[in-house]
Amino acid sequence: xxxxxxxxxxxxxxxxKLLAVTRELLGIGRKLADALGEPLSAALLGTxxxxxxxELIAFGADKAYLAHDPLLAQDNPDAxxxxxxxxxxxxxxxxxxxxxxxxxxxxxxxxATRLGTALEPDCVDLAVDPATKLxxxxxxxxxxxxxxxxxxETARPQMATVxxxxxxxxxxxxxxxxxxxxxxxxxxPAQVKLKVLDRQKKASEGLRLEDARIIVTGGRxxxxxxxxxxxxxxxxxxKGAVGASRAVCDAGWVSPSLQIGLTGKVVTxxxxxxxxxxxxxxxxAGCSGSKVIVAINKDPDxxxxxxxxxxxxxxxxxxxxxxxxxxKELVQx
Amino acid sequence: MNIIVCVKQVPDPxxxxxxxxxxxxxxxxxxxxxxxxxxxxxxxQAVEAALRMxxxxxxxxxxxxxxxxxxxxxxxxKPLSMGADELVLVQDPxxxxxxxxxxxxxxxxxxxxxxxxxxxLCGRQASDWDQGQVPLVLAELLGIPAVTIAKKVxxxxxxxxxxxxxVDGFETVQAPLPALVTVSNELGEARYPTLKGxxxxxxxxxxxxxxxxxxxxxxxxxxxGGKVKMLKVFVPEKSSKCEVISADSPAEAGVKLAVRLRxxxxx
Numbered sequence: 001x002x003x004x005x006x007x008x009x010x011x012x013x014x015x016x017k018l019l020a021v022t023r024e025l026l027g028i029g030r031k032l033a034d035a036l037g038e039p040l041s042a043a044l045l046g047t048x049x050x051x052x053x054x055e056l057i058a059f060g061a062d063k064a065y066l067a068h069d070p071l072l073a074q075d076n077p078d079a080x081x082x083x084x085x086x087x088x089x090x091x092x093x094x095x096x097x098x099x100x101x102x103x104x105x106x107x108x109x110x111x112a113t114r115l116g117t118a119l120e121p122d123c124v125d126l127a128v129d130p131a132t133k134l135x136x137x138x139x140x141x142x143x144x145x146x147x148x149x150x151x152x153e154t155a156r157p158q159m160a161t162v163x164x165x166x167x168x169x170x171x172x173x174x175x176x177x178x179x180x181x182x183x184x185x186x187x188x189p190a191q192v193k194l195k196v197l198d199r200q201k202k203a204s205e206g207l208r209l210e211d212a213r214i215i216v217t218g219g220r221x222x223x224x225x226x227x228x229x230x231x232x233x234x235x236x237x238x239k240g241a242v243g244a245s246r247a248v249c250d251a252g253w254v255s256p257s258l259q260i261g262l263t264g265k266v267v268t269x270x271x272x273x274x275x276x277x278x279x280x281x282x283x284x285a286g287c288s289g290s291k292v293i294v295a296i297n298k299d300p301d302x303x304x305x306x307x308x309x310x311x312x313x314x315x316x317x318x319x320x321x322x323x324x325x326x327x328k329e330l331v332q333x
Numbered sequence: 334m335n336i337i338v339c340v341k342q343v344p345d346p347x348x349x350x351x352x353x354x355x356x357x358x359x360x361x362x363x364x365x366x367x368x369x370x371x372x373x374x375x376x377x378q379a380v381e382a383a384l385r386m387x388x389x390x391x392x393x394x395x396x397x398x399x400x401x402x403x404x405x406x407x408x409x410x411k412p413l414s415m416g417a418d419e420l421v422l423v424q425d426p427x428x429x430x431x432x433x434x435x436x437x438x439x440x441x442x443x444x445x446x447x448x449x450x451x452x453x454l455c456g457r458q459a460s461d462w463d464q465g466q467v468p469l470v471l472a473e474l475l476g477i478p479a480v481t482i483a484k485k486v487x488x489x490x491x492x493x494x495x496x497x498x499x500v501d502g503f504e505t506v507q508a509p510l511p512a513l514v515t516v517s518n519e520l521g522e523a524r525y526p527t528l529k530g531x532x533x534x535x536x537x538x539x540x541x542x543x544x545x546x547x548x549x550x551x552x553x554x555x556x557x558g559g560k561v562k563m564l565k566v567f568v569p570e571k572s573s574k575c576e577v578i579s580a581d582s583p584a585e586a587g588v589k590l591a592v593r594l595r596x597x598x599x600x
Contacts, residue, residue, distance in 0.1 A: 077479075078478065101500075102482070102499050102500055105465060105481065105482075106469065106479070106481050108466075109433070109465075109466040109469035109470055109473075110469050110470075110472070110473050110479070112434075113434065113437070113469070113470050113473040113474070114473065117560060118432060118433070118434050118559060118560035118561045119466070119561075120561060121464060121465060121466060122463070136564070137561075139463075140463065141461070141462050141463055141566065142350060142353070142362065142460075142461060142462075142463075143346055143350075143460055143463065145350035145353075145568065146350070146355065146362070146566055146567060146568050146569075147566070147567055147568075147569050148462075148563055148565070148566040148567075149563070149564045149565050149566075149567075150561045150562060150563050150564060151561065151562055151564060152560055152561045152562075153560075153562060154560075155560040193478040193508055193509060193512075194478050194480065194506055194507070194508050195506065195507045195508070196504055196505070196506055197494070197504075197505040197506065197507055198504065198505050199499070199502065199503075199504040199505075200502050200503050200504070201501055201502040202501055202502045208501070238600065246518065249519075250518055250519075250521075250522070256498065256519050257501055257502065262463065263457070263458070263517065263518065270599075271594075271599055271600065281350065282346075292599050294590070294594065294599075295575070296587075296590075305575045305577065306571060306575065307571070307575075308575050309574075309575060309576065310575065310576050310577075310578060310590060310593060310594065310599075311575045311576070311577045311578065312577070312578050312579075312583070312586045312587060312590050313577060313579070314583035314586055314587075315583055318582070318583035318584050318587070319583045319584065319586060319587040319590075320587060321584070321587070322583075322584035322585070322587035322588050323587030323588065323590055323591050324587075325588075326587065326588045326591035326592065327591045327594075327600060330591060330592070330595045330600065331600060
């Protein structure tokens with residue numbers, strides 16, 4: 001693309017509400033736009049809701065685009081990519097940001113290929129280089145053990161998908177002025193080859209992990225599925241949720257929806273209590289944003305003790321029941 | 334049915350990262366000496382997904398492709414030992430400077446050279462750079478639909494039916510063949526090679542192609558780098574100091590921990 005200008009955030013809507021990551025994108029988008037001296041715009045695909053458009057403005061966009069087409073109704077990646085391409089070609093942004101969500105992971109690289117550019121996924125830091133004015137994109141690599149910083153020198157737009165919770169949402173300001181515009185994105189059925197046959201949403205028993213302020217997570221050290229009841233008890237006392245490592249989910253001990261980690265959920269609770277978790281980087285990638293990490297593990301050399309604020313080295317079978325009982329006494333007493 | 338599985342050789346993700354070295358001059362991440370590389374875990378599961386479709390049938394051919402230099406034969410032949418039929422390797426000094434987009438282009442050229450196919454299977458991301466882009470770039474370049482993060486893959490009546498992992502649940506997606514599917518760990522464990530498989534693999538010679546064999550010049554293969562340039566790779570500073578709570582018994586330590594957390598207003 002030539003003559004590009006501005007930062008464009010492509011947001012997402014679920015159950016009629018903006019995803020939290022969309023607000024976070026507007027937060028970092030605003031900082032980048034100001035550093036570039038260019039405008040910030042945001043687009044929603046699959047809605048024509050003026051209210052949502054105004055919400056994008058309230059969270060910092062100078063201009064909001066609503067692109068609607070019946071084929072966008074189903075969160076279908078084919079429809080989303082086709083619509084995103086049309087929006088990108090109309091808006092001609094310098095920088096294009098999306099969330100690294102289920103949809104974003106699919107749409108991002110496909111959109112970059114169609115636009116003849118490249119993207120860096122799952123970014124945890126974005127900044128405008130003061131000298132070159134290029135977007136510096138930093139992301140975890142090697143399972144979260146290291147970080148890498150990239151730039152896209154000439155291809156446009158410069159594209160990144162952003163890890164949810166890596167950036168904070170700005171304050172809402174309904175007094176902000178901005179334009180909400182509808183964009184035509186007529187999609188042809190032939191562009192949509194994927195067909196969603198059905199969706200089975202697991203009715204979340206209690207708190208969603210991403211919303212929980214307190215999470216108790218078990219790893220392979222728990223020994224078996226029957227022992228997760230100890231974690232459920234503790235979580236209940238603390239009014240929190242239970243999480244699990246990938247190994248535990250792969251072993252079938254708990255539902256895969258409990259998986260926290262690089263290829264699982266990323267959480268940022270106030271308190272993250274780990275039991276029998278070694279602290280491998282792929283797991284830490286999902287929880288390192290926690291305010292306080294507490295570790296119970298019988299291996300004194302476990303990596304988790306390098307990542308946690310408080311720790312007890314010992315067999316959870318002896319540590320946990322006493323810990324849970326005292327916690328119950330303290331919070332309920 | 335012709336199934337193509339793309340696999341990548343990566344440093345062993347179980348090897349402690351503390352033993353890796355980062356060369357700041359070249360931005361190369363150097364794995365520890367003496368630790369054998371492996372097939373990327375998710376790619377092994379992609380091979381498993383293909384084998385599950387081949388089990389009990391005589392009309393399914395699985396061709397495994399890998400793009401890379403410094404490939405170790407014992408490692409890269411593992412899919413054959415598991416039961417895949419053919420192995421194609423693309424090796425060329427030019428490819429090592431590229432990015433996900435040039436790798437996608439090289440794979441697309443190799444797959445086009447192989448001829449007609451029904452399904453391409455890939456792991457969802459590689460455990461070294463964790464990009465997860467190559468399969469999607471590849472699908473775009475081949476002009477075929479892509480379904481990602483599969484826990485179950487089935488082919489019937491000219492279409493692939495995929496159960497995929499989404500936030501808080503699963504969804505079932507269908508795409509007409511030819512199509513590309515990326516596989517995730519929820520598919521389940523990949524099978525171990527059998528002795529019969531290992532012996533058969535030993536007898537097989539992989540087909541080896543260069544960029545030129547694929548009709549690509551060095552620049553297209555990645556020689557001049559990709560569209561994104563990596564400025565640096567580094568290990569971030571870790572600042573947390575752990576307060577280890579000890580006592581005469583593990584149970585007492587548990588009690589002390591709770592008290593400490595209450596003192597610090599954590600609970």
